[in-house]
Amino acid sequence: MTLTLSVVGCGYLGVTHAACMSSLGFTVVGVDIDPEKVALLQAGKLPFYEPGLDTLLEQELKTGRLSFTTDFSLVKDADIHFVCVGTPQVTDGLAADLTYVKSAVATIAPYLKDGSLVVGKSTVPVGTAQALRDELAKIAPQADLAWNPEFLREGFAVEDTLTPNRLVVGVANDRAEEILKEVYEPVIALGTPWIRADLPTSELVKVAANSFLATKISFINAMAEVCEAAGGDVTVLAKAIGYDPRIGNRFLQAGIGFGGGCLPKDVRAFMARAEELGAMQALEFLREIDAINLRARQRVIDIVRKVLSEDLTQYKIAVLGATFKPDSDDVRDSPALDISVQLHAAGAEVVIHDPQGIEPARKRFPNLKYSEVIEDAIKDADLILHLTEWKEYRQIDPAGISSLVKGKIIIDGRNMLDRTLWRSAGWKFHALGRTD
Ligand code: UGA
Numbered sequence: 001m002t003l004t005l006s007v008v009g010c011g012y013l014g015v016t017h018a019a020c021m022s023s024l025g026f027t028v029v030g031v032d033i034d035p036e037k038v039a040l041l042q043a044g045k046l047p048f049y050e051p052g053l054d055t056l057l058e059q060e061l062k063t064g065r066l067s068f069t070t071d072f073s074l075v076k077d078a079d080i081h082f083v084c085v086g087t088p089q090v091t092d093g094l095a096a097d098l099t100y101v102k103s104a105v106a107t108i109a110p111y112l113k114d115g116s117l118v119v120g121k122s123t124v125p126v127g128t129a130q131a132l133r134d135e136l137a138k139i140a141p142q143a144d145l146a147w148n149p150e151f152l153r154e155g156f157a158v159e160d161t162l163t164p165n166r167l168v169v170g171v172a173n174d175r176a177e178e179i180l181k182e183v184y185e186p187v188i189a190l191g192t193p194w195i196r197a198d199l200p201t202s203e204l205v206k207v208a209a210n211s212f213l214a215t216k217i218s219f220i221n222a223m224a225e226v227c228e229a230a231g232g233d234v235t236v237l238a239k240a241i242g243y244d245p246r247i248g249n250r251f252l253q254a255g256i257g258f259g260g261g262c263l264p265k266d267v268r269a270f271m272a273r274a275e276e277l278g279a280m281q282a283l284e285f286l287r288e289i290d291a292i293n294l295r296a297r298q299r300v301i302d303i304v305r306k307v308l309s310e311d312l313t314q315y316k317i318a319v320l321g322a323t324f325k326p327d328s329d330d331v332r333d334s335p336a337l338d339i340s341v342q343l344h345a346a347g348a349e350v351v352i353h354d355p356q357g358i359e360p361a362r363k364r365f366p367n368l369k370y371s372e373v374i375e376d377a378i379k380d381a382d383l384i385l386h387l388t389e390w391k392e393y394r395q396i397d398p399a400g401i402s403s404l405v406k407g408k409i410i411i412d413g414r415n416m417l418d419r420t421l422w423r424s425a426g427w428k429f430h431a432l433g434r435t436d
Pocket of ligand 1: 154210213250251252253254255260325
């Protein structure tokens with residue numbers, strides 16, 4: 001008999017998981033407390049931008065296997081319940097806010113059928129899964145709980161769900177593992193490594209992975225600072241060390257650093273949890289990882305002041321990019337937006353362009369100026385900042401736009417533009433970690 005699944009929380013992770021599980025042949029009901037979001041999903045529309053997911057959503061809704069609702073009682077037929085709600089940073093500290101996870105489990109508890117399995121996918125501080133399992137044993141002893149961390153990247157969400165580079169399950173017994181093996185059978189059949197762990201290890205795998213990625217980025221950004229001081233070039237340095245397979249060349253792109261809804265808050269929540277556990281010394285280095293990351297934003301502003309003036313009030317700055325990375329409309333903790341806000345606060349006229357992120361950015365910062373058209377954004381600008389590496393920006397012809405701007409100065413905050421091309425068109429070209 002085919003399993004029936006519920007997905008609790010229809011954000012980025014939840015919608016992707018629901019649509020992908022439906023595409024594997026399962027009947028899936030997605031539940032969320034937000035009626036607007038659910039109405040959009042029912043109509044086959046995504047509340048966010050994710051390449052490929054819109055088509056998959058439409059396709060799966062048509063099969064009749066996938067549905068969305070605000071009625072939590074409709075999870076009652078499901079054998080497995082994937083909890084995919086957010087765990088944002090608390091407003092008054094570094095820790096993760098567990099309100100949504102706790103409330104999701106408590107809300108579905110009365111509808112859990114005999115032998116069903118609740119599977120947490122949200123990123124949580126170590127110890128959360130065990131605490132939730134203990135709670136469930138009291139309020140819904142007929143059900144069990146496991147953890148199955150998610151490693152999907154925005155922009156590659158479907159691919160990362162259907163062909164992940166590993167599956168990690170945190171279980172307290174063989175039965176929970178068997179159920180999860182049944183769900184992921186088609187993915188396992190592709191040769192995907194399967195890792196069984198205990199509950200705390202499965203939670204730690206996720207935050208350890210994100211902390212490692214953050215460390216790699218901050219490492220190369222620290223090297224960028226040293227290159228600037230010593231007259232070196234971080235892009236050459238990254239390429240050279242990346243050929244060593246023990247180091248690898250991925251996630252060594254120096255620039256304005258990491259942002260988004262995951263890396264920054266996961267690093268901070270990990271520190272907060274380690275402190276609670278009395279293991280803070282082990283993670284002290286993450287404080288520096290966070291500091292290097294935030295410093296990269298400041299370094300761009302320092303270059304702007306150096307090439308324009310300490311007083312920015314007379315200048316127009318065009319910003320290319322608002323999202324935290326390309327192929328996403330996510331502006332959460334976006335370095336590009338943070339820099340824009342700071343320049344605006346310093347008195348500069350800032351106009352931001354982004355292929356997908358203007359509306360989400362405008363919602364957060366309605367006082368900033370936005371433009372849907374690159375040419376309009378850069379018109380009469382004294383300086384251009386390239387802050388999110390959308391493909392469109394690499395296709396700009398520097399010679400072609402020269403007559404539009406007031407000052408032919410560009411700062412590449414992502415080290416992705418062709419410096420020779422820009423310079424040969426008469427532009428002053430600056431980048432992080434490159435002195436020449
Ligand atoms: C990250 C992880 O990569 C996923 O594996 C994880 O599942 C996800 O968080 C999560 O916890 O849900 P994501 O937030 O989509 O995924 O973004 P990344 O692709 O990791 O990029 C994060 C940030 O690092 C971006 O702002 C990007 O511009 C920056 N970055 C990345 C660099 O500055 N340099 C690099 O070399 C790579």
